[in-house]
Amino acid sequence: MFSVFVRTRKAIGLLFAILGLTALAACGVQGPQVGQNINPGKPVPVALLVPGGSGSANDANLAVSLENAARMAMAELSGVEIDLRVYNTGGSPNQAAAMATKAVNDGAKIILGPVFAQSANAAGVAVARRNVNVLSFSNNTGIAGGNVFVLGNTFENVANRLVRYAARNGKGRIMILHGNDQAEVQGSQAIQAAISNSGATLAGTASFELSQNGIINAIPTISSKVKSLGAQSVFFTSGTSGALPFLAGLLPENGVSPATTQFIGLQRWDIPSNALALPGVQGGWFALPDPGLSSRFASRYQARYGASPHPIAGLAYDGIAAIGALAKSGRANALTSTALTQSQGFVGVNGIFRLRPNGTNERGLAVAQIQNNQVVVIDPAPRSFGGAGF
Numbered sequence: 418m419f420s421v422f423v424r425t426r427k428a429i430g431l432l433f434a435i436l437g438l439t440a441l442a443a444c445g446v447q448g449p450q451v452g453q454n455i456n457p458g459k460p461v462p463v464a465l466l467v468p469g470g471s472g473s474a475n476d477a478n479l480a481v482s483l484e485n486a487a488r489m490a491m492a493e494l495s496g497v498e499i500d501l502r503v504y505n506t507g508g509s510p511n512q513a514a515a516m517a518t519k520a521v522n523d524g525a526k527i528i529l530g531p532v533f534a535q536s537a538n539a540a541g542v543a544v545a546r547r548n549v550n551v552l553s554f555s556n557n558t559g560i561a562g563g564n565v566f567v568l569g570n571t572f573e574n575v576a577n578r579l580v581r582y583a584a585r586n587g588k589g590r591i592m593i594l595h596g597n598d599q600a601e602v603q604g605s606q607a608i609q610a611a612i613s614n615s616g617a618t619l620a621g622t623a624s625f626e627l628s629q630n631g632i633i634n635a636i637p638t639i640s641s642k643v644k645s646l647g648a649q650s651v652f653f654t655s656g657t658s659g660a661l662p663f664l665a666g667l668l669p670e671n672g673v674s675p676a677t678t679q680f681i682g683l684q685r686w687d688i689p690s691n692a693l694a695l696p697g698v699q700g701g702w703f704a705l706p707d708p709g710l711s712s713r714f715a716s717r718y719q720a721r722y723g724a725s726p727h728p729i730a731g732l733a734y735d736g737i738a739a740i741g742a743l744a745k746s747g748r749a750n751a752l753t754s755t756a757l758t759q760s761q762g763f764v765g766v767n768g769i770f771r772l773r774p775n776g777t778n779e780r781g782l783a784v785a786q787i788q789n790n791q792v793v794v795i796d797p798a799p800r801s802f803g804g805a806g807f
Contacts, residue, residue: 451564452550452753453526460498461744461752463737464520466530466540471508479532480505482727483554487529489721490737497745499737506531510539517543517551527552527752529736532729534560541565550754552739552772554732561776566757568732570767570780572607572683575704576652578782579681580611582702582796583650588679589617592648594639596627596660604654604683620648625660632663640671649679656684657692665697675700686787688728693790704782706768707798714766735765761802768798 455461465487469480484503491499502523504516513536517528521544528544528551531537537553538560544551545564553560556569583589591612595605605622612619623642625635643651651673655661661682669675675697682703687693705711714734718726742763743751750756754774762771762779769781784796 450750450753450755451548452750452757453548454749455526455744455752457744457747457749457751460500461740462500462502462524462526463740464517464523464525464528464530465501465503465733466506466513466516466520466528466536467503468506468508468532468536470505470512473508476508479727479729482730483530483532483733485722486718486726486730486733487737489718490734490741494738494741494745497741499741501737506536506540508533508536510535513537514539514543516540517549520544521547521549525549527740529733529740530554537565537567550752550757552736552757554729554736558777563776564754566772566776567778568736568770569729570782571777572604573610573777574780574782575683576604576607576611577614578704579652579683579702579784580608580617581615582784583679583681584615584617588650588681589615590620590647590649591617591681592620592643592646592651593622593654594651594664595622595624595654597624598627601627601654608652608654608683620646627660629663632660633667636664636667636671640668640673643668643673643678650681651678652681652683654683656682657686657688657695661686661698662692662695665695665701669697687785687792693787693792698787699789701787702795703785705785705792706780707783708785708792708794710766710768710798731766735763735767735770738765739763764800769800769802771802 465484467480467483468476487501504520506513506516513531517540520528528549531540532554534555534557537555541551541564551565553565553567554569555567556571558567558571561567593605593608595601609619621642623639625631653661653664655664680701682701685705686698686701686703714731715726743756758772758774762769767780770778772778781799783794783798785792786795
């Protein structure tokens with residue numbers, strides 16, 4: 418299920434792709450200058466912190482995929498060189514802090530990674546007094562700020578995209594349905610914030626215990642509430658590996674039909690692919706990057722390394738290529754917070770994105786619908802900020 422990147426939960430990243438990454442015309446956001454100056458005439462020293470060395474095969478595979486994507490980005494840069502050094506964090510906050518310190522001692526001017534939120538926070542704290550920015554692969558906005566930026570797609574990005582689309586299409590009276598764990602509560606809060614910042618209306622919220630019996634017992638009350646409050650949409654925070662299969666199947670049996678009430682997901686409903694055949698998800702909406710761009714990146718990675726990239730490998734490509742694009746400007750302050758948060762952002766393998774002064778990010782996403790067990794894009798991802806989709 419879609420969750421913040423913490424050790425106790427699975428992280429489902431979003432896979433994006435495009436042929437390269439460039440900085441758009443700079444229109445810098447003014448703010449405090451955080452970050453090291455560089456020598457524009459020399460290779461840019463960059464540290465990559467990956468979760469290798471933890472003893473977990475999943476972490477080892479993720480570490481390899483992130484490094485591969487970063488080196489792929491380096492090979493596709495022009496006019497600038499990156500001096501990349503890779504450090505294993507072992508998936509441990511303490512080791513992440515130690516490796517971040519070592520990386521700066523070794524000359525790193527910026528840090529890319531780590532993945533998990535606690536490790537990214539520890540790395541950021543460790544080098545804050547050294548005035549070094551950290552571009553983490555986490556999607557947990559709770560660690561963002563100061564010298565720490567999150568590159569991962571956030572609940573806020575998905576909620577904003579889908580709520581605005583619902584409001585524009587007559588489905589803006591929204592009921593939020595969430596499980597009672599921390600990640601789903603955070604998801605609910607992101608949806609509520611999106612509703613308050615758009616033309617949508619919060620019809621109400623409902624929660625349930627994250628167990629099969631808890632869901633079954635809660636469904637009659639939830640169904641009654643959806644109908645009595647006149648909700649035009651039900652926004653689920655649960656994913657395909659969590660409560661979604663039960664909820665999407667049981668709600669129609671209790672009088673809430675997806676034919677009349679729009680089902681919307683905060684998480685990807687096409688992962689794994691057999692989830693597309695789940696009862697109740699037909700006609701449902703969720704957000705994702707442009708599938709065409711995603712396919713291009715995966716194909717190029719496969720051709721280069723003989724394997725498929727990890728779902729969040731594109732974040733490493735984006736980070737390296739953004740650093741390269743900024744360094745190519747020839748400015749000594751190219752990697753300071755002011756440069757990193759230029760308002761027009763970047764275009765990368767994850768589509769358009771920009772870093773915000775508060776350490777979070779905004780990403781361009783498409784709206785997709787499940788039709789006949791297939792994913793159909795019904796509103797394309799925006800190609801620039803300020804247009805449709807934002």
